[in-house]
Amino acid sequence: MQRWGLLIDGRKVETDDFQEVINPSTGSVVSAMPVGRARDLDAAVAAASKAFSVWKEVPDSQRAEACRAIAKTIDAHSEELARLLTLEQGKPMNGLGSRFEIGGAVAWTRYTADLSLPVEVLQDGAEGRVELHRKPIGVVGSITPWNWPVMIACWHIIPAIRAGNTVVIKPSPLTPLSTIRLVELINEELPPGVVNVVTGENEIGSLMSSHPGIAKVTFTGSTATGRKIMQNAAGTLKRLTLELGGNDAGIVLPDAEPKKIVEGLFWGAFINCGQTCAALKRLYVHDSLYDEVCRELTAYAKQVVVGDGLSDSSTLGPVQNRRQFEIVSSFVKEAREKGGRVLIGGDPADGPGWFYPVTLVADVDHGCRLVDEEQFGPALPIIRYSDLDEAVEKANSSSMGLGGSVWGSDHEALKQVAQRIEAGSVWINKHGAIQPNAPFGGVKQSGFGVEFGLEGLKEFTVVQTVFC
Numbered sequence: 001m002q003r004w005g006l007l008i009d010g011r012k013v014e015t016d017d018f019q020e021v022i023n024p025s026t027g028s029v030v031s032a033m034p035v036g037r038a039r040d041l042d043a044a045v046a047a048a049s050k051a052f053s054v055w056k057e058v059p060d061s062q063r064a065e066a067c068r069a070i071a072k073t074i075d076a077h078s079e080e081l082a083r084l085l086t087l088e089q090g091k092p093m094n095g096l097g098s099r100f101e102i103g104g105a106v107a108w109t110r111y112t113a114d115l116s117l118p119v120e121v122l123q124d125g126a127e128g129r130v131e132l133h134r135k136p137i138g139v140v141g142s143i144t145p146w147n148w149p150v151m152i153a154c155w156h157i158i159p160a161i162r163a164g165n166t167v168v169i170k171p172s173p174l175t176p177l178s179t180i181r182l183v184e185l186i187n188e189e190l191p192p193g194v195v196n197v198v199t200g201e202n203e204i205g206s207l208m209s210s211h212p213g214i215a216k217v218t219f220t221g222s223t224a225t226g227r228k229i230m231q232n233a234a235g236t237l238k239r240l241t242l243e244l245g246g247n248d249a250g251i252v253l254p255d256a257e258p259k260k261i262v263e264g265l266f267w268g269a270f271i272n273c274g275q276t277c278a279a280l281k282r283l284y285v286h287d288s289l290y291d292e293v294c295r296e297l298t299a300y301a302k303q304v305v306v307g308d309g310l311s312d313s314s315t316l317g318p319v320q321n322r323r324q325f326e327i328v329s330s331f332v333k334e335a336r337e338k339g340g341r342v343l344i345g346g347d348p349a350d351g352p353g354w355f356y357p358v359t360l361v362a363d364v365d366h367g368c369r370l371v372d373e374e375q376f377g378p379a380l381p382i383i384r385y386s387d388l389d390e391a392v393e394k395a396n397s398s399s400m401g402l403g404g405s406v407w408g409s410d411h412e413a414l415k416q417v418a419q420r421i422e423a424g425s426v427w428i429n430k431h432g433a434i435q436p437n438a439p440f441g442g443v444k445q446s447g448f449g450v451e452f453g454l455e456g457l458k459e460f461t462v463v464q465t466v467f468c
Contacts (some may be wrong), residue, residue: 002031003032004031004176005180008196009047010187014415019035019247020032022174024319025310025352026308030088030177031088031177035201036204038207040198041198041208044197045088045214046213048193049166049213052139055164055191064113065110068110068114070189071464073186074185077185078106081150081238083097083098084177084342086287088176088177091316093231093312094312096271101151105151108154112162113162116158116330117163117457128467130466132466134461136234137212138215139165139216140214140460141170142169143170143218143221143321144171156169159456160304161195163460165449166195168198169198172200172320179199179309205229212236217238217239217276218240218241218459220244220346223245223446226242227384229242237349240448240458243403243440244402244446246400246402247282247402248279248403249281249282249283249394249396251388251407252289252407253406253408253410254288254295256409257409261435262297262300264294266304269283270304271432274328274375274378275324276377277446280380281374282381283383284384284385284391286385286386286388287385290362293382298343302360306318308354312375318355319356327355327376328376328379331369332379337371338367340361341362341363342359342360343362343382346361358378359380361379362393364383366383368381374400391416400425402423402442402447403427404421404423404430405418405429406427407428408429411428414428422444424448438452440452440456
């Protein structure tokens with residue numbers, strides 16, 4: 001069994017302890033993750049601090065070219081990364097799976113490489129010249145989740161180094177291997193210490209968020225963990241970007257055409273087996289279309305094959321880990337006990353693997369966890385409404401506000417409803433369609449700060465105003 005190492009200051013670092021990484025499709029061991037300790041984190045931060053003193057002075061054009069080279073290297077190793085990702089995360093190689101994720105990582109890296117933040121002239125006249133400069137912050141601590149480990153790592157790392165920062169990244173202990181390999185490839189194009197990886201349990205994340213040598217933490221994950229990071233960061237007043245959980249609502253208006261929107265509804269909810277922060281997690285359907293939408297979604301779901309990600313026939317893979325599998329199972333069980341009507345799915349087969357079937361639950365409402373909380377898995381509640389104002393009020397009743405969507409035929413009416421939804425991103429006749437040129441982030445307890453585009457790049461800088 002291969003034993004991986006940490007990567008600190010451009011060198012592989014062996015650890016005394018290792019932890020098995022499990023394939024969620026089979027329950028078998030994929031490989032062994034190195035378990036880093038506080039001393040390893042300290043070494044990584046020291047290496048990143050040393051590298052920062054040089055990297056921040058590298059001309060902007062050279063940093064851009066380095067990011068383009070990283071994109072080329074990732075692309076050249078895309079099949080290797082995709083297979084490793086499928087083995088540890090479970091998603092299929094094809095479709096909206098591992099090859100799709102690696103392709104997204106390449107696309108985001110290329111786009112970000114071409115961004116720049118030139119000096120802004122705020123004033124230039126008889127009273128003097130005032131310039132706004134954006135400068136790198138320092139060492140960035142990146143903490144990434146298990147659902148899209150490679151793409152989210154690139155979302156964190158690439159804008160950070162593009163702006164002149166250095167990085168220490170800690171991936172989820174459930175999916176660390178593809179991130180370690182990604183950082184190895186990135187290091188082929190960068191000076192030692194610019195990007196480092198330290199893997200381990202949650203202890204490393206806690207130490208990162210309080211470490212005096214780390215100037216900013218960017219985190220993607222649960223709201224509960226985001227709160228802890230915020231608390232730990234208070235002692236050093238770290239800058240933070242927190243992209244946290246979501247319980248995204250979609251509202252289907254009375255003039256929607258179910259046959260036209262069913263594919264978008266399905267993949268808005270079930271991309272990555274529902275294990276996406278900005279997936280559609282609550283669907284509100286007008287009474288006049290309710291039965292037809294339920295029928296169309298059920299018919300579409302029957303075509304979807306859930307299986308081992310390495311099989312070409314699989315459309316969706318397993319839930320990534322046992323804990324999440326049990327959460328989804330308990331939410332569906334409670335919804336059924338409270339009168340929910342399971343249209344399809346709901347009864348997982350015994351192992352091996354954490355396979356949960358695509359599940360649609362009708363005739364539910366607020367008051368059950370499948371509606372009120374983030375299920376983060378392949379189960380969608382479908383809620384009937386008759387009054388649009390009530391549907392909007394219910395959609396906004398969540399403490400979260402990451403994404404939302406509105407579905408129908410009248411574009412102006414759709415835009416009006418979209419602007420009433422309390423979410424950082426709202427889509428019309430689609431859901432979760434993020435792109436590298438459009439800022440993405442949450443409101444309420446879905447976090448703060450944004451990623452992507454110029455606004456996301458600015459998150460990795462501090463402002464200096466120069467009065468000439």
